[in-house]
Amino acid sequence: MARFIVRRLVGMVAVLFAVSLIVFVVFNIVPNTNPAQLLAGKNADAQLIASIEEEWGFNDSLPEQYFSMMEKVFTGELTSYKPRIPVDEQIIERIPTTLSLSIGAAIIWLAFGLVLGYLSAKRAGGWLDRLLGGVAIAGVSIPVFLLGPVLIYVFATKLEIFPNGGYVPLEEDPVEWLNHLILPWFTLAILSIGFYSRVLRSNMLDVMNEDYVRTARAKGLSESKVMRRHVLRNSLIPIITLFGLDFGATIAGTAILTEVIFSLNGVGSYAAEAVGNFELPPVMGVTLYGAFLVVFINALVDVAYAYLDPRVRLGETASA
Amino acid sequence: MATDPQPGAAAAGGGRERRGSEAGPWKLALRRFLRNRWAVAFLGLFVLIVLFVLAAPLWADHVAHTGPNRNHTLEKLKVGDEVREVVNIEGQPIGPQWFEADGKFFLGADGRLGRDEMVRLMYGGRISLLIGLSTAVITTALALVLGLLAGYYRGWVDSVIARVLDVIWSLPVLLIGIALGITLAIGGLKLGPVEIQAGSLWGPILVICIFTVPYIARPIRGEVLALTEKEFVEAAVAQGAGPLRIMFAEILPNLASTAIVFFTLTIANNMLFEAGLSFLGAGVQPPNASWGTLISDGSDLLNTQPLLAILPGVLITLTVLSLNVVGDGLRDALDPRSKVRLEAHTGMVEPKGASV
Numbered sequence: 102m103a104r105f106i107v108r109r110l111v112g113m114v115a116v117l118f119a120v121s122l123i124v125f126v127v128f129n130i131v132p133n134t135n136p137a138q139l140l141a142g143k144n145a146d147a148q149l150i151a152s153i154e155e156e157w158g159f160n161d162s163l164p165e166q167y168f169s170m171m172e173k174v175f176t177g178e179l180t181s182y183k184p185r186i187p188v189d190e191q192i193i194e195r196i197p198t199t200l201s202l203s204i205g206a207a208i209i210w211l212a213f214g215l216v217l218g219y220l221s222a223k224r225a226g227g228w229l230d231r232l233l234g235g236v237a238i239a240g241v242s243i244p245v246f247l248l249g250p251v252l253i254y255v256f257a258t259k260l261e262i263f264p265n266g267g268y269v270p271l272e273e274d275p276v277e278w279l280n281h282l283i284l285p286w287f288t289l290a291i292l293s294i295g296f297y298s299r300v301l302r303s304n305m306l307d308v309m310n311e312d313y314v315r316t317a318r319a320k321g322l323s324e325s326k327v328m329r330r331h332v333l334r335n336s337l338i339p340i341i342t343l344f345g346l347d348f349g350a351t352i353a354g355t356a357i358l359t360e361v362i363f364s365l366n367g368v369g370s371y372a373a374e375a376v377g378n379f380e381l382p383p384v385m386g387v388t389l390y391g392a393f394l395v396v397f398i399n400a401l402v403d404v405a406y407a408y409l410d411p412r413v414r415l416g417e418t419a420s421a
Numbered sequence: 422m423a424t425d426p427q428p429g430a431a432a433a434g435g436g437r438e439r440r441g442s443e444a445g446p447w448k449l450a451l452r453r454f455l456r457n458r459w460a461v462a463f464l465g466l467f468v469l470i471v472l473f474v475l476a477a478p479l480w481a482d483h484v485a486h487t488g489p490n491r492n493h494t495l496e497k498l499k500v501g502d503e504v505r506e507v508v509n510i511e512g513q514p515i516g517p518q519w520f521e522a523d524g525k526f527f528l529g530a531d532g533r534l535g536r537d538e539m540v541r542l543m544y545g546g547r548i549s550l551l552i553g554l555s556t557a558v559i560t561t562a563l564a565l566v567l568g569l570l571a572g573y574y575r576g577w578v579d580s581v582i583a584r585v586l587d588v589i590w591s592l593p594v595l596l597i598g599i600a601l602g603i604t605l606a607i608g609g610l611k612l613g614p615v616e617i618q619a620g621s622l623w624g625p626i627l628v629i630c631i632f633t634v635p636y637i638a639r640p641i642r643g644e645v646l647a648l649t650e651k652e653f654v655e656a657a658v659a660q661g662a663g664p665l666r667i668m669f670a671e672i673l674p675n676l677a678s679t680a681i682v683f684f685t686l687t688i689a690n691n692m693l694f695e696a697g698l699s700f701l702g703a704g705v706q707p708p709n710a711s712w713g714t715l716i717s718d719g720s721d722l723l724n725t726q727p728l729l730a731i732l733p734g735v736l737i738t739l740t741v742l743s744l745n746v747v748g749d750g751l752r753d754a755l756d757p758r759s760k761v762r763l764e765a766h767t768g769m770v771e772p773k774g775a776s777v
Contacts, residue, residue, distance in 0.1 A: 116591055120588075120597075124597070124600065127604055128600070128604060131605065131608070131610055131612075132604045132605070132610065133608050133609040133610050133616070133617075134609070134619075139604065139607055139608050242689075242738055242742035244696065244697075244737060244738065244741070246696060246716050246737075247731065247734030247735060250716070250719075250720055250723055250727070250730040250731050250734060251731055251734075254723055254731065258723065258724045265724070350593065353593030353595060353596045354593060354594070354595040354596070354697075357595060357596070357701065358700060358701070361701065362720060372599060372701075373701045376701055376702040377702045379603070384599065384603055385600065387596070388596050388599070388600040391593055391596045392592060392593050392597060395591075395593040396592075399591060
């Protein structure tokens with residue numbers, strides 16, 4: 102196990118390095134303009150551009166530029182220039198919103214996905230099973246930028262059940278917090294609910310054919326005990342990996358879109374606002390932090406998987 | 422992973438399908454596809470959508486009498502005896518007129534600028550589909566070459582390609598896509614002979630291609646690894662065929678059915694990716710519009726003119742859904758036993774366990 106963790110950590114560090122290099126290339130080498138001008142934003146004056154050039158050392162060699170960029174990002178010196186606002190400050194201020202959204206949505210999709218998956222596997226071929234099969238296929242094709250506006254229009258504008266976007270911090274008013282988040286949670290979760298229920302269902306159907314399940318039945322265990330102790334437990338292992346990967350992908354992906362749609366002032370909205378204003382330092386900060394978070398979560402998931410399923414750490418699998 | 426010879430293999434490698442000795446493998450696959458009613462119906466839907474966006478200039482010239490980027494802010498519209506403002510004094514655009522104004526502002530105007538939403542929707546769809554198709558072509562071609570090189574040469578070539586693909590695979594694509602998209606949109610690109618103007622369509626196309634390649638190249642590589650073990654490759658080697666001939670004349674035809682399926686699913690996937698990027702402002706740049714930017718423009722007016730945001734979303738969804746169903750149908754028709762899937766991407770996932 103220790104060897105597996107070390108190997109996985111080395112892999113993680115390599116990917117993190119690659120990520121930082123890619124971000125460096127994206128901001129410093131790719132653009133066909135002076136990177137200082139890019140960072141300064143729209144209509145920047147020559148003085149600001151010159152000072153940024155000096156500050157970031159854009160006249161130095163590339164490795165030096167790389168180190169000065171990483172130093173800036175990871176010591177919290179990254180600022181947007183017009184007006185001068187530290188990027189870290191903004192991210193820290195907005196992170197509770199992003200976490201409220203993505204953790205809440207994850208709880209909903211796991212709870213609903215697993216319960217529905219369990220029920221449809223128990224009665225495979227029944228009406229619930231067939232309904233979920235259809236929903237899962239349709240659901241995959243419905244992007245959040247359709248589902249979000251439709252939910253807002255129906256439940257906020259027409260029926261006025263839920264507020265029309267916005268965010269209320271949990272510590273200010275828990276009821277309003279919940280009220281503002283229900284639509285975004287479901288927007289983010291619905292696609293995964295269908296998907297997870299399908300995955301759990303097919304895992305369970307596979308496990309039900311295993312010899313040890315037949316043995317459990319043969320030794321006289323009750324059907325509910327067989328299902329819960331043997332079938333469900335073994336079917337959940339792949340779900341854990343899937344969940345970890347999807348959770349990371351959600352924070353760095355659909356959650357950004359959902360925040361923008363529901364005007365939640367989270368980290369994703371911050372990046373989107375910055376994109377809209379052509380302000381690059383926030384985009385740089387959010388990209389690097391977000392990518393690091395996702396890579397870290399993925400490594401954690403692999404370790405958890407290896408812990409749960411010894412075949413993984415003994416086998417020669419696990420790529421970077 | 423499909424290791425059995427596929428229809429393409431039969432054509433190239435001289436294998437034979439067991440039933441239907443008269444019909445060729447492609448004909449058999451076509452027959453199987455046509456028997457799948459859902460796939461045929463959704464193929465019809467996709468064709469309709471393509472016709473809809475192709476008709477954009479016709480509608481613009483003969484019905485709406487305007488272009489996708491023409492402003493009508495201060496204009497008034499005569500409907501019977503009534504005069505309606507395209508954009509009223511509060512900046513609210515006119516709603517759908519259907520055929521009341523002879524097809525002008527069929528779906529209303531798009532906002533303060535008073536542009537014809539129907540015309541924008543049609544032209545926007547052209548750009549969405551164009552980007553989806555072109556990126557799918559480029560990615561599939563690139564993935565085939567990379568997969569062939571890695572799977573055929575193995576050794577360090579394989580290590581390098583596989584590592585690079587792994588790294589791209591493990592990146593949060595939307596996030597880095599936004600970063601690259603916005604720097605290309607502002608700064609453009611100049612890398613040797615390649616030059617991309619700031620704000621051109623090549624920006625999002627490049628971003629999407631880079632981040633989609635691993636999703637096709639990895640499974641292709643796996644398939645090539647398996648195919649190089651087959652007898653027909655050995656036979657070709659024995660005949661003295663060189664690496665290029667083996668890769669492109671012997672192995673490539675066997676990848677045809679996989680590539681076709683991936684190509685279809687990739688169009689759908691890339692259209693979603695483009696819509697996400699454009700929705701956030703890091704994809705298609707004004708004055709061009711795609712369905713993604715239309716949703717973003719329309720969401721400010723969701724309370725008064727919900728169709729502005731919802732219709733482009735519906736069109737993307739229908740296009741993606743039809744391509745996914747057609748892709749599934751093609752997979753079943755070309756190789757009923759294979760299980761190739763396009764894996765998770767930007768959080769939108771193809772259901773692996775789903776079967777109806």
